[in-house]
Amino acid sequence: MTANNEPAEMTPNRRGPESVSTSEIDERRSASAAADDGPLGSPRVSSPVIESRDLDVFYGDTQALHGIEMEVPERQVTALIGPSGCGKSTFLRSINRMNDLIDVARVEGDLYFHGKNVYDDDVDPVALRRKIGMVFQKPNPFPKSIYDNVAYGLRVQGKDDGDVDEKVRTALEQAALLDEVEDQLDESGLDLSGGQQQRLCIARAIAPDPEVVLMDEPASALDPVATSKIEDLIDDLAEEYTVVIVTHSMQQAARISDKTAVFLTGGHLVEFDDTEKIFENPESQQVEDYITGKFG
Amino acid sequence: MSSADETAVAITGESGPMNGLKETAIRSVFFSCALVTVLTTLGIILVLVQGSIGFFQEVSIVEYVTGTDWSPVIRPRSFGVLPLIWGTLIITVGSALIAIPVGTATAIYLSEYADPQVRKVIKPTLEILAGIPTIVYGFFALSFITPIIQRFFPETGTFNAAAGAIVVGIMIIPMVSSLSEDAMSSVPDDLRNAAYGLGATKFEVSTSVVFPASLSGVIASYILALSRAIGETMAVTLAAGMHPQITGNLLEPIQTMTAYMVQIGISDVSVGSIGYQSLFAVGLTLFAMTLAMNLFSLWIKSRYREEYQ
Ligand SMILES: Nc1ncnc2c1ncn2[C@@H]1O[C@H](COP(=O)(O)OP(=O)(O)OP(=O)(O)O)[C@@H](O)[C@H]1O
Numbered sequence: 001m002t003a004n005n006e007p008a009e010m011t012p013n014r015r016g017p018e019s020v021s022t023s024e025i026d027e028r029r030s031a032s033a034a035a036d037d038g039p040l041g042s043p044r045v046s047s048p049v050i051e052s053r054d055l056d057v058f059y060g061d062t063q064a065l066h067g068i069e070m071e072v073p074e075r076q077v078t079a080l081i082g083p084s085g086c087g088k089s090t091f092l093r094s095i096n097r098m099n100d101l102i103d104v105a106r107v108e109g110d111l112y113f114h115g116k117n118v119y120d121d122d123v124d125p126v127a128l129r130r131k132i133g134m135v136f137q138k139p140n141p142f143p144k145s146i147y148d149n150v151a152y153g154l155r156v157q158g159k160d161d162g163d164v165d166e167k168v169r170t171a172l173e174q175a176a177l178l179d180e181v182e183d184q185l186d187e188s189g190l191d192l193s194g195g196q197q198q199r200l201c202i203a204r205a206i207a208p209d210p211e212v213v214l215m216d217e218p219a220s221a222l223d224p225v226a227t228s229k230i231e232d233l234i235d236d237l238a239e240e241y242t243v244v245i246v247t248h249s250m251q252q253a254a255r256i257s258d259k260t261a262v263f264l265t266g267g268h269l270v271e272f273d274d275t276e277k278i279f280e281n282p283e284s285q286q287v288e289d290y291i292t293g294k295f296g
Numbered sequence: 297m298s299s300a301d302e303t304a305v306a307i308t309g310e311s312g313p314m315n316g317l318k319e320t321a322i323r324s325v326f327f328s329c330a331l332v333t334v335l336t337t338l339g340i341i342l343v344l345v346q347g348s349i350g351f352f353q354e355v356s357i358v359e360y361v362t363g364t365d366w367s368p369v370i371r372p373r374s375f376g377v378l379p380l381i382w383g384t385l386i387i388t389v390g391s392a393l394i395a396i397p398v399g400t401a402t403a404i405y406l407s408e409y410a411d412p413q414v415r416k417v418i419k420p421t422l423e424i425l426a427g428i429p430t431i432v433y434g435f436f437a438l439s440f441i442t443p444i445i446q447r448f449f450p451e452t453g454t455f456n457a458a459a460g461a462i463v464v465g466i467m468i469i470p471m472v473s474s475l476s477e478d479a480m481s482s483v484p485d486d487l488r489n490a491a492y493g494l495g496a497t498k499f500e501v502s503t504s505v506v507f508p509a510s511l512s513g514v515i516a517s518y519i520l521a522l523s524r525a526i527g528e529t530m531a532v533t534l535a536a537g538m539h540p541q542i543t544g545n546l547l548e549p550i551q552t553m554t555a556y557m558v559q560i561g562i563s564d565v566s567v568g569s570i571g572y573q574s575l576f577a578v579g580l581t582l583f584a585m586t587l588a589m590n591l592f593s594l595w596i597k598s599r600y601r602e603e604y605q
């Protein structure tokens with residue numbers, strides 16, 4: 001109902017006066033995005049770590065993402081918001097090629113990580129995932145000790161030669177969990193509370209020192225106190241890491257992110273801009289409706 | 297009549313007492329069925345113990361447990377059970393050395409690597425393998441495995457421990473692989489994704505996440521397979537022979553406890569004779585061993601309960 005009038009609306013709108021300032025990005029867009037003109041909005045992303053160019057994702061015959069054009073700035077928090085089923089998780093998984101693990105999933109288009117297309121034949125997804133860590137919606141610690149959970153990534157990545165203890169403690173410290181578990185590092189990660197488990201998963205993801213951390217609704221299973229801890233943590237993480245976070249909560253996106261991408265039903269990225277701009281003065285009427293709660 | 301009245305009628309139920317009676321009847325039918333198995337087990341234990349009492353009145357328990365010569369028919373008679381236990385151990389350990397690695401690798405392949413189509417072929421094949429009568433395995437050992445061994449070691453006898461261990465090993469592979477695969481498949485994908493997300497390879501995910509997470513089920517499958525090997529009868533009788541001896545040479549024949557019981561069962565020893573009574577003593581020993589294994593498996597299961605669910 002809302003999706004079919006979208007292309008018609010998008011074309012006139014996106015030639016607004018703001019788009020002049022991003023001529024560099026626009027040029028690249030016009031070269032690659034013949035089918036889709038890309039989202040509204042004009043964020044300044046000077047040195048993007050990740051660039052998505054005309055990215056389509058299919059599950060079998062159904063297309064879950066349509067020509068996604070987006071760039072993720074370095075050491076900032078980029079939020080992906082939108083209603084359920086609009087393809088936020090799909091986009092996130094296509095960044096570190098976790099979609100490879102889904103038999104029916106197929107990706108078309110380009111996704112660049114530091115200028116290298118991660119879907120090129122010579123890219124090893126295992127190596128890619130060592131650079132781009134991931135935190136999942138549901139806390140999923142291994143049935144191992146807290147210590148071994150955090151050390152797992154170090155071990156598989158061959159980064160366990162130096163002082164593993166030190167690295168484990170640092171990661172737990174960064175994940176704001178060390179104080180709570182200092183005396184029980186040998187106990188099972190499953191004995192922790194949900195919020196602690198999720199911080200353990202964050203510690204596990206950052207211990208091997210990735211460049212980018214992808215988070216898929218990391219706080220959705222948590223209570224408000226645990227949620228605010230995670231949010232503080234994400235704020236700190238952005239000093240060292242590039243963070244891309246999917247969230248259902250608009251308040252959360254507004255609180256923690258620098259850039260916000262709004263996906264809407266059908267798998268279209270409708271608007272991508274500085275978070276303030278999205279929440280105060282979005283260009284798309286649909287986005288405004290969604291943000292003010294009138295949508296879907 | 298208002299709808300509230302109908303509801304009231306429906307929940308009080310006019311046939312209340314009849315219903316109660318029916319429930320009681322159903323309950324007692326189910327209970328009797330459960331009782332049959334319990335009583336059978338108790339009956340078997342009773343028969344074994346009773347039969348053994350006569351035996352242990354003639355042979356001291358110490359001689360039985362520590363003696364290294366088993367000669368129940370030919371005089372001078374001797375009832376040291378160790379050669380039979382040795383035979384059983386050789387078969388059990390030998391078959392475990394085959395079935396545990398092969399079965400585990402098969403399980404990992406089926407659960408983590410195989411395409412759904414391949415799995416659809418291999419799983420039923422394994423189940424067929426598990427359903428073949430054990431006597432057929434015995435003939436397979438005699439007519440196929442032993443000749444192969446003889447090609448490499450010409451001195452190998454027609455009956456030899458190696459063929460018995462190998463054939464029992466093959467027999468219990470499906471048990472290990474199918475039960476282990478069940479345990480591995482029930483490990484949630486969340487855990488796999490977590491490991492892949494950290495840059496683990498498929499092999500690392502299989503061996504360092506899935507395998508340990510399913511360990512209790514996997515170990516239970518090993519133990520069940522081993523108790524099957526301990527109790528295995530026809531195939532070992534046919535393949536490994538009926539020669540009770542403590543030997544490290546796998547090319548020689550041996551006799552397991554079960555094979556001995558077959559031997560006495562089909563021989564013409566008279567009921568009540570010492571040879572006949574020894575059947576019960578050996579049966580009791582066997583029962584104790586498999587019971588111990590099963591209890592161990594239960595203990596493992598409760599100890600390493602899959603906590604991740
Ligand atoms: N493994 C899959 N197989 C088939 N279709 C899938 C699969 N995963 C997602 N989809 C479909 O792709 C579309 C986008 O799903 P996705 O999970 O990316 O949405 P989402 O925005 O993350 O939603 P939510 O907010 O509910 O998590 C949906 O229509 C969904 O049904």
Ligand SMILES: [Mg+2]
Pocket residue numbers: 088089090216246
């Ligand atoms: Mg999602």
